[in-house]
Amino acid sequence: MKKRSFLFLLFLLIVILPLLGVYFLLILNDTISSPIHIHLTWQNETNTTITVTWQTDLSNSGDLVLYDNISHGAEPSAYRHNVTGINYTYTGASGYIHEVELTSLTPDTVYYFICGGPKGGYSIERSFRTAPSASSHVRFVVGGDSRSQPTEREEVSQAMAKFNPAFVMHSGDMVADGRIQSNWDTWFSDLHSNWIGTNNQTIPIIPAIGNHEENSVNYYGQFALPGNEMWFSYNWGPDIHIVVLSTETTISGAQKTWLESDLANHSDFKWKFAILHQPPFPATRPAGNAGVLAEWVPLFDKYHVDIVFSGHDHSYLRSQPINWTASQTQPQPYENGTVYITSAGWGAPLYSLRSHWYDAYGAEKNHFCLIDVFKNGSLHIQAKDIQGSTFDEVWIVKNISLPLSMSINITTSTNQSALPIDLTWNATGIIDHYKVYIDGQFKQYLASIVKSYKITNLTEGNHMIDVAAFDPLGNSINATKTLTLTVEEGEQPDIFNLDFPWWLVGVIISETIAIIALAFMDLKKGIFRKD
Incomplete structure (x- = not known):
């Protein structure tokens, strides 16, 4: 009996346990080897x-x-x-x-x-x-500099995915150091888990390399891209052409030659976009990339690239249309200029903005840009924060006659007796911006998402308030309101208001004088007292 038990135990040790080990190893390998x-x-x-x-x-x-x-x-x-x-x-x-x-x-x-x-x-x-x-509506997202703050990066990713874009154009600096694989593992885990739209749609990426990628093998080893994987282009339907450029290699020479050829071969596309990492027109730094400004910007002017997206300066900045060849100090109309958008707030530390002649709107916040291109030739840009709320927007319209279908209504009380006065309005239609006038004098230019204005300086009397709404083609419609600022006769500033309890002030002053007098008398006795 003892011999049988010994043989059974020996059988377990020699045969069964190794088989169980192999079985669990296979299970473990399957778990480790499932796709991530x-x-x-x-x-x-x-x-x-x-x-x-x-x-x-x-x-x-x-x-x-x-x-x-x-x-x-x-x-x-x-x-x-x-x-x-x-x-x-x-x-x-x-x-x-x-x-x-x-x-x-x-x-x-x-x-x-x-x-x-x-x-x-x-x-x-x-x-x-x-x-x-065929021509159709497309929605896509642009953003960049997602590198070193995982919480903010994931918040932006989750907010972005709710809009179900067809793809994301990433302007570079995906990670803090492209030579360190653990940086990539964390970044791809975010993409794997959060870049998911409706119907479990995996949102494709169009990446442009940034300086923090360090031209590393890790970057090129994990993205499958066209050609040399540094500069390349795509078409989206018959209307949209997208150029991807590298500011992390030689800007002149082969890349510039390819860029001019590519833009010339796609000059008939209605919309042309470029994405690169280091901007020619800075948002937060003293200067932009001088090579891009000297070598590529003239080509953007020549072939009228509609929007150039970039990163690098950790903030959001949308420029007014720029044609550097035509003027280096004045904005141009949309039909003759390129809008430069710095979108570099996907998770990197934010920088302070500087002021420039070409600024249209800027913000220091984590964000992404949502772009809608419509079949009728209009384009809508919205800058979105981590809640998905719009903090900047603009329309660009081309090759169509946009009917003016706007309405506007000013809301405030007709008579006011005190400043400031809060002016608000509601408007409908495709609106690009507003202008506020008081008594015929221009006071403020406001983006389309801003529908209020605070009047802080106004004299007594009647005043004409005028708010004009402009569509992307420059058509406008306005609403006016007569505002009467009055000061009742005999009315004084609040400090002299008769309703104020002046008797209490008198009591306090009288008691204070009495206390001072008594103290002085005590002091006098002390001075002249004989010891």
């Missing part, structure tokens, strides 16, 4: 391709993307299409990068996908939407 850091980019056309990239712990965990235009709830056998990609690693990486490009997709179509493989396991089901081939 899932993100989407484009290496080719945005309407028929997309590239899925993720990371696992093992090279053989699987390089598969299973996809369909119907949701299958992550059941691998149900998806009609599959593509096998590649995997690789690099010095300092925290795992293996898996990269799969999907091609021959249908434009303007929602696809559902899972990624991974049988050995390492698959991701949950996610979705993406291909770009359209």
Whole structure:
């Protein structure tokens, strides 16, 4: 009996326990090797391709993307299409990068996908939407400098995703130090978890490299991008052309030559946008990037790039339209100028703004920019804070005759007897800005989101208040109101108001005098007292 027990124990030690160890090791490997850091980019056309990239712990965990235009709830056998990609690693990486490009997709179509493989396991089901081939409304987001404050970075990401953009253009400085993989692991965890729109849509990224990426292998190893991955361009439908540039390498030479050729070849696009990291027109620093100003800005002028987005200066600044070739001291009309937007508040420490002749609006806050491009030729820019509230906005309209369909109503009491006076109004329509006039004299220019004005200096009598609303084409409509500021006869400032209890003041003064007199008498006795 003892011999049988010994043999059974020996069997457990030699056979069963090692098998259990292997089993739990496989489970652990599967857990470690399930896909993380899932993100989407484009290496080719945005309407028929997309590239899925993720990371696992093992090279053989699987390089598969299973996809369909119907949701299958992550059941691998149900998806009609599959593509096998590649995997690789690099010095300092925290795992293996898996990269799969999907091609021959249908434009303007929602696809559902899972990624991974049988050995390492698959991701949950996610979705993406291909770009359209025809003119249509598109919403996208622009922002940058998300690097070193994870709480603020995640708050911006979560607020952004609620607007369900088609993609995000990131102006660089994604992390504090691009050579340190742990910085990237934290950043990609935010993207993996928070860049999710409706229907579990994974929001693609169009990145521009920043100086904090340090031109590192970590950056190029984790993003699948076109060409040399430093400068490249995309089309979104037939109307939008997007140029991505690198301020972290030589600005002249090959990059400048490519930029001019690219802009010339896409000059017929209705909207042209560029994104780069270091701005030519600074927001917070004494000077902008001199190379960009000398080499690229003349090309932006020549080919009329509508908006140039940048980061680097940790704040928000929207310029008035600038044509540096035409004037280096005066703003230009939209049809002849480029708007420069610094959007660098995705999580980096904020800097103080400086004043410039080209400033239209600036703010020192964490934010992102929400851009809507409409089929009719209008574009709406909104700067959003971490609550998703708009703190700056502007409309740009081109190639259409915008009907003036605005209304405005001023609200305040007709008669006022004291300053300040709070003036408010309601307005409807596509409004670019307001101007306030008092008695025919211009007083204030206000952005479209500001619908109030405080009057602090006004003489007694009747005054004409005029608020004019302007649409993006310069058309205007105004509302007027007659305001009467009166001072009743005999009325004095509040300190002389007869309702004030002056008798109490008299009592206090009388008692004070009596106390002083008694004290003086005591003092006098002390001085003349004989000891």
